[in-house]
Amino acid sequence: MKTVLTIAGSDSSGGAGIQADLKTMTELGTFGMSAITAITAQNTCGVNAVLALPCDMISAQIDAVCDDIFPDAVKIGMLANSQIVECVAASIKKNAMKNIVLDPVMVSTSGHRLLDDDASDALINVLMPLADIITPNIPEAECLAGMKIASKADMIKAAGIIAGSFDGAVLIKGGHLANTGANCIEDSTNVAADLLYHGGQTQWFEAEFVDNPNTHGTGCTLSSAIASELAKGADMPEAVRKAKAYLTGAIKAGLNLGKGRGPLNHAWQNTISDC
Numbered sequence: 001m002k003t004v005l006t007i008a009g010s011d012s013s014g015g016a017g018i019q020a021d022l023k024t025m026t027e028l029g030t031f032g033m034s035a036i037t038a039i040t041a042q043n044t045c046g047v048n049a050v051l052a053l054p055c056d057m058i059s060a061q062i063d064a065v066c067d068d069i070f071p072d073a074v075k076i077g078m079l080a081n082s083q084i085v086e087c088v089a090a091s092i093k094k095n096a097m098k099n100i101v102l103d104p105v106m107v108s109t110s111g112h113r114l115l116d117d118d119a120s121d122a123l124i125n126v127l128m129p130l131a132d133i134i135t136p137n138i139p140e141a142e143c144l145a146g147m148k149i150a151s152k153a154d155m156i157k158a159a160g161i162i163a164g165s166f167d168g169a170v171l172i173k174g175g176h177l178a179n180t181g182a183n184c185i186e187d188s189t190n191v192a193a194d195l196l197y198h199g200g201q202t203q204w205f206e207a208e209f210v211d212n213p214n215t216h217g218t219g220c221t222l223s224s225a226i227a228s229e230l231a232k233g234a235d236m237p238e239a240v241r242k243a244k245a246y247l248t249g250a251i252k253a254g255l256n257l258g259k260g261r262g263p264l265n266h267a268w269q270n271t272i273s274d275c
């Protein structure tokens with residue numbers, strides 16, 4: 001069985017972070033392992049508290065995994081502060097890890113900062129160069145590219161700027177532009193359109209925009225699904241295509257848990273075959 005390590009924060013409500021990653025990895029037939037960077041007290045309504053873990057404990061988790069069950073791919077999510085960014089980068093180099101998917105988590109959709117303001121430089125200069133793909137959402141891509149993004153043309157421009165600063169691929173997720181009219185296609189159906197910039201080429205990955213408010217953890221799910229598909233041997237465009245299909249199914253299958261923006265239905269493939 002192929003193995004995937006998630007280096008990310010814990011979400012007590014189980015919708016995002018480590019919990020979403022492990023559910024995704026299991027559903028996609030890989031063996032998920034974790035190195036927890038921070039503990040959040042959060043639910044479907046928002047993030048109430050964050051505790052960043054000490055760097056030596058984070059490195060120790062990564063080393064323990066790599067010394068025993070070396071991961072075929074790695075997903076990196078919430079890193080909380082610049083010290084953690086640096087120590088995760090050092091652990092990745094030390095253990096010569098491969099198939100690195102970096103989700104540059106900065107602010108939760110509920111508006112809570114999950115990465116210190118002053119940690120962006122370390123993320124860009126120290127960690128990004130080690131990644132095979134980074135998966136920013138629109139606000140994160142705006143920060144990384146230093147420009148506003150209000151259209152698909154802006155997404156293409158920003159992806160080129162971000163890709164210019166490292167060797168890996170860039171997937172700009174368009175969820176924050178969907179339903180704003182900015183990415184409507186000709187038949188006026190609204191789509192959730194993500195842009196992959198890979199090897200100098202751009203490619204759109206479009207899926208139905210599901211009218212479901214329960215989208216907590218979409219970014220975590222997509223990045224851990226890409227890592228799972230890379231671990232199983234897919235090339236980058238194929239990994240993105242399969243990951244997006246899994247994610248869209250999990251949004252469509254619709255759970256209705258909690259009082260706010262609820263989690264995805266990770267077990268949707270089993271639910272469908274049970275019917």
Ligand SMILES: Nc1ncnc2c1ncn2[C@@H]1O[C@H](COP(=O)(O)OP(=O)(O)O)[C@@H](O)[C@H]1O
Binds near residue numbers: 244
């Ligand atoms: N309502 C939706 N229906 C279908 N896909 C969605 C929906 N909302 C988000 N997505 C998709 O989920 C993924 C992550 O979404 P996005 O909101 O852009 O990032 P993040 O969760 O990191 O803020 C992207 O592939 C995006 O296109």
Ligand SMILES: Cc1ncc(COP(=O)(O)OP(=O)(O)O)c(N)n1
Binds near residue numbers: 010016018109217
């Ligand atoms: C612990 C933790 N990590 C990441 C996130 C952000 O989740 P994401 O899937 O990017 O998006 P939202 O759920 O915030 O839309 C988180 N909330 N908690």
